[in-house]
Amino acid sequence: MGFFLVEPIVAIYAFASFLVYPLVQQYVYRRLWEELTNTTYPVEDRNSRCVNNSSNHSSHHEVVQKAASLFSLYSELFSMIPSLIVTLMLVAYSDHRGRKITIILPLLGSLTYTISFLAISFFELNLYLLIIANFISSLFGGIGTLLGGCFSYIADLCDDSKHRTLRMAGVDMVIGLLSGVASISTGYFLRAAGFNWPFLTSALFQLANLLYAIFLLEETVRPSDPLLSPVNGPSQRPVLKLLYGVYHLFAGGSKRRNCLLVLLLSTFTSYCFANMGGLSMVTLYELNEPLCWSEILIGYGSALSTVVFLTSFVGVTLLSRCLHNVAIVFIGLLSVMSGLVMIAFAKTTLMMFLVRLPMLLAIMPAPVLRSMMSKVISKSEQGALFACVAFLESLSSNVAFAVFSSLYAATVAWFPGFCFLLAAGLCLIPMALLAAVGFVSSDEAKEEEAILSQEESYPEDDEPCV
Template identity: 35%
Template sequence: MNDSDTSAILPEEFAPSVRDETPDADASSLDADMPSGSPVRCGRPPFPCPLPVSVEPVLFLCMFSLALQMPLYTQYLWDRISEDLGYNGTKAGGCQNSSGQPDPLEKEVATQTARWSLYISLAGFGVGLVVVTLLGSWSDRVGRRRLLVVPSLGLALQAGVYLAVMYLRLGVAWLLLGRLLSGLSGDFNAVLAGCFAHAGDTSARRSRTFRVAVLEATLGLAGMLASVVGGNWRRAQGYINPFWLALACNLAAALYAWLFVRDTVTPDPGARLLSGEHHRAVLRLFGPRGKGGRGPLLWLYTLCFFLVVLVHSGSRELYVLFELSPPLCWGPQMVGYGSAALHLAYLSSLLGLRVLQLGLDDSWVALLGLASNCAALLVISNAATTALMFTGYGLNFLSMASTPVLRSKLSKLVESSQQGALFASVACVESLCSLVASGVFMSLYPATLHVFKGFPFLFGALILLIPASIIGAIRCREMRGAHDGTS
């Protein structure tokens, strides 16, 4: 099947990604909706994929691998440190009332597990922060395919190191090596940057928000599947086999990216990876001299994205603790149902966004998504029964519609030659959100537990009023400017 045949069967959102390098009348009409300065489409993969997908399989496989590993390596840390310290007890559930004194050895195990988890997270974040901005800007000159292959192989190395630690019974400090290797390749943030930059390259402006939402729904679907598979598999067969699957997923993602993902940038033979120009390109992007005076808008939308993802990450970490403790006292099965209901918001938000776009501007869709998130957090903060908790999850059905809108608005503010640098920066912001959310919400929960258990969720709802106000103000200003221009 040739490219022209492929284009005929693809939906409009994906059509630009499979255009022939020789422009024709149809391609020119599509280019009218692309940002100015769009790079020449090139880089035919060895085996062009005839299906209406491009980078979705890469994102799915890497996200599935990551979501599968994260809870398992934390549990492995707990078990290994318990074994090293000679602790044979089990972690008490939140609904078990015991009048005895807490075991000091269990406290030491919990402390060391938390400490090593922090070390591993900070190692990956610190190294990845520098590397992902380097790789993102580099991909603007050499193509997106390499930006997808390199971090996928790095994530495979990380899984390989974890397996070596388990097989050889090495100290937990060796887990740090795997995280550093992944960080040196850009980590999962580089995969995010490559996938969203590819979407920015290949989608028309009018369909970009939905194209980005498809990628975010892919993240949710992979996370939901991994959360269901990981815990049950670990109980049945231990840690090693799930990590073999994680390794295979990352290798498959790298192979798929190299063989099937079409490059969207004309490679520059003189582009060097180790160059300070890549980081300077990121600084120029957000500098005061941004093209057309768009620097302030970039900062405002980035702030909105930071606050929204901060609440998403912080509340997600607390849901399980909230469900395990009184008065809900959920067991593992109910926690799994709750996790599945939470991840379903990705799919329902995708459907809701598609329907709402038929009659509303993207900004109003984002505001409705924030309203959905606020309503869900308010209900969950007061949830004392299972029915009320799932009511909160139901109200969350449109909560993930705001982030694709914000990503799309950021993408439309920059040139096509800056998409890699932009989404590398956005990925770093997203990673920073996870660290800040852990510090803020995990500190707030025990501090307010005996006053108002659901206060962190109420706090999250209040934070969301800030991006809602900014988005609403920018949209009202745009409408006023359009009215003045036509009057």
């Protein structure tokens, strides 16, 4: 007996990934510290590693901060392009041959990366082999491919738009809760057992997840389904067929619908760029002076950040009963902006923890915008839509990571919080686009209302005979 639930896959993936993600920057940071300073990494029992304020100690931090941010930049650049191409092709392909391929391949790539990380850590191999491992895993897709497949899977099952919104928000909530459980345990796991055991544990969870996706998860799209059969177009070459599916998404719609869809995609992309760009530098900011957080505090901070997923889900559930989707997204953008501004000036541990309060609704824009886009297209085009969404989300996140990594390396010496202020300012772009979305949506609603009222005004005697 199979299951039509992708939530367990997302939950296990989030848990396994966040056993590793918080450790990646810490592992790279420690290795670079030892290589660049020729000293052992300062591990203290206290919460903060700022043992002294000597100029020598500060210069070590500055050098390692720059090297770590540039290492992250190179890693992302090598994996970005193949991951984007695979995401676009696989999720669009799922409209014709099924959603499971978009779920199974990213899980296989993630397992490959974790095993490679374990080997590099266990045998103390060259640190730059991590970049090669990241590149290889990107050939299987990434988190964008997995989520694109999962959201398409949910769109296949949910005809009601409100139910679809809540279930998509539920996926984001599951990511937050399970990644929070993993994050809060990584610091203690690392201190008690080192890096190897967390990597091994993550690999075992990912293996179990892969087996569930292969053998238990049911398929929602059948090649024989007439509703979801391939559109008429180039069939001799699979690549052309896939690209034609994305092209048909816009070619088959009205001008007003395409305008609304482009505005929604632009709003979603600019939101991801600002949000992910700012948040990607938080761990390095916490490792730097004057915070100098230990692995325990970093774990607590990551876990507390994931509570945002739960509060955003509750926010979507409650606010959707009394507010329009545009208003919900606007509130979420304000939450992101206020939190990023607060991070820029956080200089104490208490203040850094309190940063999470204004960001409690920061995830709301993502599921609401996905649901709004899904509602304006037909069911047979969900895969093509979420291929575009996943492609743009991955592209914006990777470009943001690269831009903010290099920017942080350039500004860390004089003002480490500059990146967060810039990200907060960039939130004004999706806000402006959202205003345009509200304008176009209101015009479209008025037109539909006028058509309906016109149809209702016809007397029954004037109906044509069949």
